[in-house]
Amino acid sequence: MANYKIYIQYDGTRYKGWQRQRTTDQTIQGKIEAILTRRYGRTIEIDGSGRTDAGVHARGQVANFRIPEALCDGKAPEDVCDELLALFAEYLPEDIAVTEVRVASERFHSRLNVVKKTYVYRIWNAAYPNVFERKYMLHDTRHMDVEAMRQAAEYLLGKHDFAAFCGNAKMKKSTVRTIHEISIEEIGGEIRFTYTGNGFLQNMIRIVTGTLVDVGTGVYPPEHVAEILESKVRAEAGPTMPAQGLTLWEVVY
């Protein structure tokens, strides 16, 4: 059973998120598994690096799956990679693409082996809408103090209990995570928030961004973010930003 690692891009607009669901076929995992299952005549399940929510995009999602050699017509795994790339290019809808297929080591697991992940939240901050990237950015015309947002972000760096920034009220496991880096860049009319960490809680990037935007628009000063973190209370933090602006950028192993 060779173990295959794939890199996936998707425009999440039309989908109910990454994870397969019984009640809809509009999931990324479901679309990919359906193609593999049809091709190989038996159920092939894939493991993603993590879920993305409905409407969230990905530039560098990673997944892995195994195909029994008996189903590969005697092909070497490297040749199966080429076949898979062509298979996905032919059958995936135009808003999902597999950009690379590699043979992984036998023990590789796309979720368990993650070292760090990068997510990007993009806000289009001009008076007029962005026509070409409108589906990948949130349009918000309010003035934002980028320097204040950068100061606020400093309080979130490192290892903390991010319970105040967790969208899952019933979370029983640890809400401790480590954020390695937060950068806030102005690129033309765009404000781009880039987060790198060892993992993120449900809705965490969207809530952290909502909190930084609260700071940027003057709802509270940068220092208040330390108090929110300390409180561990979800209601203290800012709003959950819409999924549309969020992209899973890169997964590092």
Added chain:
Amino acid sequence: MANYKIYIQYDGTRYKGWQRQRTTDQTIQGKIEAILTRRYGRTIEIDGSGRTDAGVHARGQVANFRIPEALCDGKAPEDVCDELLALFAEYLPEDIAVTEVRVASERFHSRLNVVKKTYVYRIWNAAYPNVFERKYMLHDTRHMDVEAMRQAAEYLLGKHDFAAFCGNAKMKKSTVRTIHEISIEEIGGEIRFTYTGNGFLQNMIRIVTGTLVDVGTGVYPPEHVAEILESKVRAEAGPTMPAQGLTLWEVVY
């Protein structure tokens, strides 16, 4: 009557082109004029720098129009600019945006005063599809010899009769145009053709690109492009490339 100059971006996918038509309201000019006419209570016509065909996009289309001062509630033209920008942001569909409104000199005419125009044709040349810019590039997986295309492009520079590259068989006016510059760049998996000239014939960029792609894929050698130009016969040149890959990039006055 102040003369207003506007900069327009559009994703042309859903539209029948720039030019107003009686039989459809799905034109860019029509959408903009409808908003102005509704706001000012009388027909206001706009002049574009030139037409773009159905499905063609624009990053820097320019148009101008006049509004009688009597309709402006005593506002100075500079204040009317701000009002117009907000008006367009509110009422235009999400795939059309007016990015800037300026007061132009009284004699400014967006078509007659064009000094040069830049068009870009984008081909996505990787094995997998481009998810995020799929509507703005043509996906073509064939290997293309970029150096051969660059050599071929040299024959087209300068002032020539481009009759062989004109999509309008009944063209009665001059088919002489001047191309100042053609650049062909590889940007990641994209091959980007950038054309700057004093003006272009109907479908000219799409036919020139189709001809260069013929060279790139080995249909004929670069030198043959000189013969096509010389022939002045449309059938000698390559195919008209799909509208999807074409963007009006910039208009210089």
